Amino acid sequence: MEGKCTTIKETAIIGSMRWWYEAIVRGMGGYACDPTSEKSCQFDSKAYDEEYKQHLKANESKELASKYALEAGLKKVCPACRLFGCTGWKRRFKILVNNFEGTFTQGINGGYSGNFEIEFYEIFNVSDSEKWLLYQTLQIIENYGAFGGKTTRKPQNNQVGKDYGLIKVNFVNADWARKSDYNETQKWIETITENCGKSNNKNWFNFRYYWVIKGEYLDRLKMNEIFGLDNKGNVVTGEDEFLEFLRGNRASSGKTGSSKKIFSFKSGNKVFGYVRNEQELDIIKRKLQTKIKQDTSPIITGKDILQIIQNGRDENV
Numbered sequence: 001m002e003g004k005c006t007t008i009k010e011t012a013i014i015g016s017m018r019w020w021y022e023a024i025v026r027g028m029g030g031y032a033c034d035p036t037s038e039k040s041c042q043f044d045s046k047a048y049d050e051e052y053k054q055h056l057k058a059n060e061s062k063e064l065a066s067k068y069a070l071e072a073g074l075k076k077v078c079p080a081c082r083l084f085g086c087t088g089w090k091r092r093f094k095i096l097v098n099n100f101e102g103t104f105t106q107g108i109n110g111g112y113s114g115n116f117e118i119e120f121y122e123i124f125n126v127s128d129s130e131k132w133l134l135y136q137t138l139q140i141i142e143n144y145g146a147f148g149g150k151t152t153r154k155p156q157n158n159q160v161g162k163d164y165g166l167i168k169v170n171f172v173n174a175d176w177a178r179k180s181d182y183n184e185t186q187k188w189i190e191t192i193t194e195n196c197g198k199s200n201n202k203n204w205f206n207f208r209y210y211w212v213i214k215g216e217y218l219d220r221l222k223m224n225e226i227f228g229l230d231n232k233g234n235v236v237t238g239e240d241e242f243l244e245f246l247r248g249n250r251a252s253s254g255k256t257g258s259s260k261k262i263f264s265f266k267s268g269n270k271v272f273g274y275v276r277n278e279q280e281l282d283i284i285k286r287k288l289q290t291k292i293k294q295d296t297s298p299i300i301t302g303k304d305i306l307q308i309i310q311n312g313r314d315e316n317v
């Protein structure tokens, strides 16, 4: 994998992968919690213990008992937490980042530029659907998105125009990812979601409402226009909930800020972002069409991308 990040920390890479993975789970109709929220998933160790004891009492093998006990403990754990971990449940794979061949630069615009390798190791029991989904996540990040470097969960939040996090995925071996497919994974996601009994917050990143334009770049001023800001960054529109959502809010007095919902990469030549529903997708498409030239690449949505994947074009979707 080649990459360009401001810092290369395994936790940041995993955090960013998780952010995309969650969105894709939601885009495929499933629930994925917000791991930073108080309501994030927890492994139910009490349910685990009870189930384990019951099966041993029924003279079943320890192996079988722990299989059922795990299912009980994980019942309310979303697909993303199952792979990436949550309270009481460890992440089920690890990565090693090495072979840096690039250069690190210091300062606010500093970062890493060059190649590096990520090796994936299964710790235990990563299902075929999870492997498939992880693979698709990396493909999507490469083809349509970017890795966040500075925050652990999001692509860069408030420094529009700064390039980083664009990756090139180079799989040495991808056979591990081919034992499942879209439909099977979707069923797996739906079953977990039903058992979970929870639903997504409408403000969370759902890949279905993702959009990307390849070969384009929005400078700060065009971006400000879309956000309803003047060239100094002051709000020029009246109260507008959608624009507020797009702009995100900067962290202030103890509150955590939410990130901007449009990201532009000069060197990588793509602009992408997300909204919350079909209606907003139409609004953003109209706004973008007026800000970019006519002969531009079409706006591709997450829904389109998922459709392409479902139709079986796994390689270079």
Ligand SMILES: [Zn+2]
Residues within 6 Å of the ligand: 032, 033, 034, 040, 041, 077, 078, 079, 080, 081, 082, 086
């Ligand atoms: Zn979760």
